[in-house]
Amino acid sequence: MLVSLNWLKQYVNTQDLPNEELAERITRSGIEVDAVIDRASGIQNVVVGYVESKEKHPEADRLNVCQVNVGEDGIQQIVCGAPNVDAGQKVIVARPGAKLPGGIKIKKSKLRGQESNGMICSLQELGIEGRVVPKAYAEGIYVLPEDAEVGSDALAYLGLRDTVLELGLTPNRSDALSMLGVAYEVAAILSEDVKLPEISYTTSTEKAADVLSLRVDAIDANPMYAAKVVKNITVKESPMWLQERLMAAGVRPHNNVVDITNYVLMEYGQPLHAFDYDKLATKEIVVRYAQDGETITTLDGQERTLKSNNVVITNGKTAQAIAGVMGGAESEVSDETTTVVIESAYFQGLSVRQTSKEVGLRSDSSARFEKGVDPNRVLPAAERAAQLLAELAGGEVLEGTVLVDELSKEPARVVVSPDFINNRLGMKISLEEMLDILNRLQFKVEAANGVLIIDAPTRRQDIKIEEDIVEEIARLYGYDEIPTTLPASNVAGRLTPYQAARRTVRNQLEGVGLYQAVTYSLTSAALSQKFALQAEDTTRLLMPMSEDRSTLRQSLIPHLLEAASYNVARSQENVALYEIGSVFLGKTAEELPREVEHVAGIITGKWVDHAWQGEKKQVDFFVLKGIVESVFAKLSLQNRVTFVKAQVDGLHPGRTAEIQLDGNKVGIIGGLHPQEQKDLDLKDAYVFEMNLAAILAADTDVLTYKPVPRFPAMTRDVALVLNSDTAAGEIVAIIEKAGTKLLKDVRVFDVYEGDKMEAGKKSVAFSLTFFDPERTLTVEEVEAAYNKVVAALAEARAEVR
Amino acid sequence: MEAQLQQLEQEVLAKIEAAADLKSLNDVRVAYLGKKGPITDLLKGMGKLSAEERPKMGALVNTVRESITEKLEAKKALLEEAAITAQLEAESIDVSLPGRPANVGNRHPLTRVIEEIEDLFIGMGYEVAEGPEVEKDYYNFEAMNLPKGHPARDMQDSFYISDETLLRTHTSPVQARMMEKKKGENIRMICPGKVFRRDNDDATHSHQFMQIEGLVIEENVSMSDLKGTLGVLAKKMFGDEREIRLRPSFFPFTEPSVEVDVSCHKCGGKGCNVCKATGWIEILGAGMVHPNVLEMAGYDSKKVSGFAFGIGAERIAMLKYGVDDIRHFYTNDVRFLEQFHRTEQ
Numbered sequence A: 001m002l003v004s005l006n007w008l009k010q011y012v013n014t015q016d017l018p019n020e021e022l023a024e025r026i027t028r029s030g031i032e033v034d035a036v037i038d039r040a041s042g043i044q045n046v047v048v049g050y051v052e053s054k055e056k057h058p059e060a061d062r063l064n065v066c067q068v069n070v071g072e073d074g075i076q077q078i079v080c081g082a083p084n085v086d087a088g089q090k091v092i093v094a095r096p097g098a099k100l101p102g103g104i105k106i107k108k109s110k111l112r113g114q115e116s117n118g119m120i121c122s123l124q125e126l127g128i129e130g131r132v133v134p135k136a137y138a139e140g141i142y143v144l145p146e147d148a149e150v151g152s153d154a155l156a157y158l159g160l161r162d163t164v165l166e167l168g169l170t171p172n173r174s175d176a177l178s179m180l181g182v183a184y185e186v187a188a189i190l191s192e193d194v195k196l197p198e199i200s201y202t203t204s205t206e207k208a209a210d211v212l213s214l215r216v217d218a219i220d221a222n223p224m225y226a227a228k229v230v231k232n233i234t235v236k237e238s239p240m241w242l243q244e245r246l247m248a249a250g251v252r253p254h255n256n257v258v259d260i261t262n263y264v265l266m267e268y269g270q271p272l273h274a275f276d277y278d279k280l281a282t283k284e285i286v287v288r289y290a291q292d293g294e295t296i297t298t299l300d301g302q303e304r305t306l307k308s309n310n311v312v313i314t315n316g317k318t319a320q321a322i323a324g325v326m327g328g329a330e331s332e333v334s335d336e337t338t339t340v341v342i343e344s345a346y347f348q349g350l351s352v353r354q355t356s357k358e359v360g361l362r363s364d365s366s367a368r369f370e371k372g373v374d375p376n377r378v379l380p381a382a383e384r385a386a387q388l389l390a391e392l393a394g395g396e397v398l399e400g401t402v403l404v405d406e407l408s409k410e411p412a413r414v415v416v417s418p419d420f421i422n423n424r425l426g427m428k429i430s431l432e433e434m435l436d437i438l439n440r441l442q443f444k445v446e447a448a449n450g451v452l453i454i455d456a457p458t459r460r461q462d463i464k465i466e467e468d469i470v471e472e473i474a475r476l477y478g479y480d481e482i483p484t485t486l487p488a489s490n491v492a493g494r495l496t497p498y499q500a501a502r503r504t505v506r507n508q509l510e511g512v513g514l515y516q517a518v519t520y521s522l523t524s525a526a527l528s529q530k531f532a533l534q535a536e537d538t539t540r541l542l543m544p545m546s547e548d549r550s551t552l553r554q555s556l557i558p559h560l561l562e563a564a565s566y567n568v569a570r571s572q573e574n575v576a577l578y579e580i581g582s583v584f585l586g587k588t589a590e591e592l593p594r595e596v597e598h599v600a601g602i603i604t605g606k607w608v609d610h611a612w613q614g615e616k617k618q619v620d621f622f623v624l625k626g627i628v629e630s631v632f633a634k635l636s637l638q639n640r641v642t643f644v645k646a647q648v649d650g651l652h653p654g655r656t657a658e659i660q661l662d663g664n665k666v667g668i669i670g671g672l673h674p675q676e677q678k679d680l681d682l683k684d685a686y687v688f689e690m691n692l693a694a695i696l697a698a699d700t701d702v703l704t705y706k707p708v709p710r711f712p713a714m715t716r717d718v719a720l721v722l723n724s725d726t727a728a729g730e731i732v733a734i735i736e737k738a739g740t741k742l743l744k745d746v747r748v749f750d751v752y753e754g755d756k757m758e759a760g761k762k763s764v765a766f767s768l769t770f771f772d773p774e775r776t777l778t779v780e781e782v783e784a785a786y787n788k789v790v791a792a793l794a795e796a797r798a799e800v801r
Numbered sequence B: 001m002e003a004q005l006q007q008l009e010q011e012v013l014a015k016i017e018a019a020a021d022l023k024s025l026n027d028v029r030v031a032y033l034g035k036k037g038p039i040t041d042l043l044k045g046m047g048k049l050s051a052e053e054r055p056k057m058g059a060l061v062n063t064v065r066e067s068i069t070e071k072l073e074a075k076k077a078l079l080e081e082a083a084i085t086a087q088l089e090a091e092s093i094d095v096s097l098p099g100r101p102a103n104v105g106n107r108h109p110l111t112r113v114i115e116e117i118e119d120l121f122i123g124m125g126y127e128v129a130e131g132p133e134v135e136k137d138y139y140n141f142e143a144m145n146l147p148k149g150h151p152a153r154d155m156q157d158s159f160y161i162s163d164e165t166l167l168r169t170h171t172s173p174v175q176a177r178m179m180e181k182k183k184g185e186n187i188r189m190i191c192p193g194k195v196f197r198r199d200n201d202d203a204t205h206s207h208q209f210m211q212i213e214g215l216v217i218e219e220n221v222s223m224s225d226l227k228g229t230l231g232v233l234a235k236k237m238f239g240d241e242r243e244i245r246l247r248p249s250f251f252p253f254t255e256p257s258v259e260v261d262v263s264c265h266k267c268g269g270k271g272c273n274v275c276k277a278t279g280w281i282e283i284l285g286a287g288m289v290h291p292n293v294l295e296m297a298g299y300d301s302k303k304v305s306g307f308a309f310g311i312g313a314e315r316i317a318m319l320k321y322g323v324d325d326i327r328h329f330y331t332n333d334v335r336f337l338e339q340f341h342r343t344e345q
Helices: A019-029 A179-190 A240-248 A256-268 A349-359 A364-371 A375-392 A418-425 A431-440 A466-477 A497-511 A557-569 A621-634 A674-680 A692-696 A728-738 A779-795 B002-018 B022-033 B038-048 B053-091 B109-123 B172-182 B223-238 B291-296 B313-321 B334-340
Strands: A002-004 A032-038 A044-057 A060-069 A075-080 A090-100 A109-111 A114-116 A163-168 A203-207 A213-216 A224-231 A272-276 A284-289 A295-297 A303-305 A311-314 A319-322 A340-346 A396-399 A402-405 A412-416 A444-448 A451-456 A575-585 A594-604 A606-610 A615-618 A641-645 A651-661 A664-672 A685-691 A714-723 A743-752 A761-770 B134-136 B165-167 B187-196 B208-218 B244-251 B254-263 B280-289 B305-312
Touching (some): A019 A032, A044 A075, A075 A114, A179 A431, A213 A224, A213 A402, A224 A284, A224 A375, A240 A256, A256 A272, A256 A364, A256 A375, A272 A319, A272 A375, A295 A319, A340 A375, A349 A364, A375 A396, A412 A466, A418 A431, A418 A466, A431 A444, A431 A466, A451 A466, A466 B244, A466 B254, A497 A575, A497 A594, A557 A575, A557 A594, A557 A685, A594 A621, A594 A692, A621 A641, A621 A664, A621 A685, A641 A728, A664 A674, A685 A692, A714 A728, A728 A743, A728 A761, A728 A779, A761 A779, B002 B022, B002 B053, B022 B038, B022 B053, B109 B208, B109 B223, B109 B334, B172 B187, B172 B208, B172 B291, B172 B305, B208 B223, B208 B313, B223 B244, B223 B254, B223 B280, B223 B305, B280 B313
Parallel strands (some): A203 A396, A213 A284
Antiparallel strands (some): A032 A163, A044 A060, A060 A075, A109 A114, A224 A340, A224 A402, A272 A340, A295 A303, A311 A319, A412 A451, A444 A451, A575 A594, A606 A615, A651 A664, A664 A685, A714 A761, A743 A761, B134 B165, B208 B305, B254 B280, B280 B305
């Protein structure tokens, strides 16, 4: 909402406050002033001129050489390129030395050899948006009315010595979508009165009801419809003051009839529509629901197809307007119009909103109806329009109003106690102060039996409940006055065990060198199930903005790969990232996908890069496996995890494992498939993804101390010749099973495959640690346990070297 | 014999002096003080002496032996010290050479902001609640006093999955679920999480972002409690000198509703480019829980009251760290992420 202060001051005394201060007061009381716009800012030395003569430029077809009377300095030659410039016009002249918006300075100059002492201006050149400039002048200079005084300040004449406040209105404050609404707000802030427009005009003896009948067949959507009939009007350009007001409000002037309806819309917030009475042709208005498929050509020349829930204004036969949204072309006011019907109606917000959405048309009218207009302004607005038509279009207003009215105009009553208000605010505002604020707001209030009985005016549709009054009191009393306290009771807060453990996982992954990434939950359908631990039905948006963000992901890996690829493309070759986030699987009874929190990671590039001591190591499977194992160690789960060779689409078939916790799959780890690496421009990359929720759900023993060993441990080594494809993990399992309770640890300490081994064979050496917490073991005991292991290995055909 | 002894002493002392390392020193010790050495021989020869001379001579031999031993020890200490000095010299390194890099990662800045806020509120007795990213229309909108057909819930602004489900547009549904679960009991919670709006990604918009909302429901909770709580938050995030101010605003789920500004952390309120010369920066929206929201969840709005607030983690991080483009948070450029190593309290 754009509020011209010159216009506003017609209704309320702003106490000569500086504009910025007024804006601040309005903002701090609840309506945010987004901008304070000085319309004359950056403009200097612009006067009214009179074009005495116009001749074609001798050397340029499109230019004219004009002799312009600019007042004190007499007649000046100005070269003008506008197609509509002509002798006998009053025009806007920027004199040499003038400044125009955008830092433009006007100097004396020569244009193709012809002297030019200034510039004849369009409105756009004075900073007025092209979309609000009257169509007749949109492509050229602006021609001023004849009463403009030559040599005088053109800005003053054009009403540009004005400041406009741009209000950023919240949806509840639709009352401020009108100049009067803003006037009431400012009046409340400044403790001033509001001066309403005085409406008076003489009516003809002819009665409106005799020339127009009215029926409303959609009373639920249109509980009130008022029509005035005005005869013998002359459609012409509006007077300057009216055009100025509209342009300041961001509305393009058209002709006096349309301008008057727009002016009243801006003044009262009540949308109006003017029909050409003769084009209606039936002397009848019928408001009804449209038929499915019924069409209407609206004022913008578009044909619209309607549905049966849309309300239309008809002439008893065909649709002449879409109720509350836009008028129809058929009965549009034109230069030839002599009799108009002014519609001022109340259309229900929900109905207008639906229709406006369905036909894809939003207008100043629909925006106001949607939010709810003031039922008590429907009639005054109609009267105001009639008055202006009489004054500005020479119209003859027929007596009376053609009316259907079943609309309640009762104010909303709110009963609230001062204690309730003070409790909610944590303040001690006195009853007198509360009454003062409510009076300034022009709310009718009565204090009785410890409560305030308040009738909020109908312009304030947002006041319904006690809390609304709390807000009104608070915002006008001043939020700065609210003290600062903390809620009284004492309770303890903490993270849930899950949240705490998740932080442990983050700390561990970061501690070993991974950066936390955050990527999008939405991905393409093609990527949504890639690398999924468990592919289930996917969840897709009804109306995606793009295919790339259409489907919820079932794995975190694709976006981590994208991030790695992004970094590598920017010469960041060493990338180590992890992410914790949800994947979205199938559908529950609640119709929502199952959201499971996963943790995933990617490493690529060098893991160790310590060049001068000759230590360099590219990432490999075992670097990432070690990281994953460290996470399990942090969760005391290290002895319950196994890695089992597996196949996963997109991962290297020889370098991929399923991660199992207590024998159940909880994740995958592996090298990226060479083809994928090529596609993503990555070198060796390794990834993992695990079901974090499942891992953190694993029961663990209560953390208890175990005595530190007091007796020495003994180790025995065993080297085995194995088939190349035998997993070391299988052998460890055999050793652990056979090693009796004295065996405390088994480690692989050497793997050899090469020249000295038979083809298809490898040597793997294990170190076995034996230990008894109660005593020092004898050599014989250890030997016996070791022999059991060797026997078990022999049985499994693992040959001891 | 006495003369012989003195000569021997001179001889040994000269050899001790000449010993260049611990080994030759040890050789001297073995040669002279050893079982086969001349001192031992002298002592053995004592039997031939008279009873009168024997103690005198014995004392003399012992003196010489002690003197030699003393010298040996002194020389040994010297040589040991020299050996250590030599070792230290040999082992000296160029400490300015780079160390073996230890890999370090760190939290994403958004998680940092969220965890800082979590910890602050845990300290004030709040629990941290989480909920699904795909929500029922009921929890996301209806339970938040946004009935069907409400202008503020345009299909165009949200990612719907079906008529009844959508990607949550705020973390408020977590509040709705908590209220439903608590069945009228007091609540103190914050709920961080990902939320989604139908926006084209650009420098200031992201279709996915992080929100942290807070909710307190108790008897007699007031706007002043809200103001106090948010003041603590502002100081924690932007420094102890920060002040806040409330401006009236509108949200369907709170009444009264406020926008909260914090005094500019960059200029201290004097006015700069960060605060657009106003001295204040808008950081969050808040308000007293709308009675409809309380009633829908089974709370008696005449008996209890509540306050709620919602913060954008990106906005806080952008202001706090001076990040100029919201997309940085989601491209995961290592050169961006590695700037957030340090912890701040």
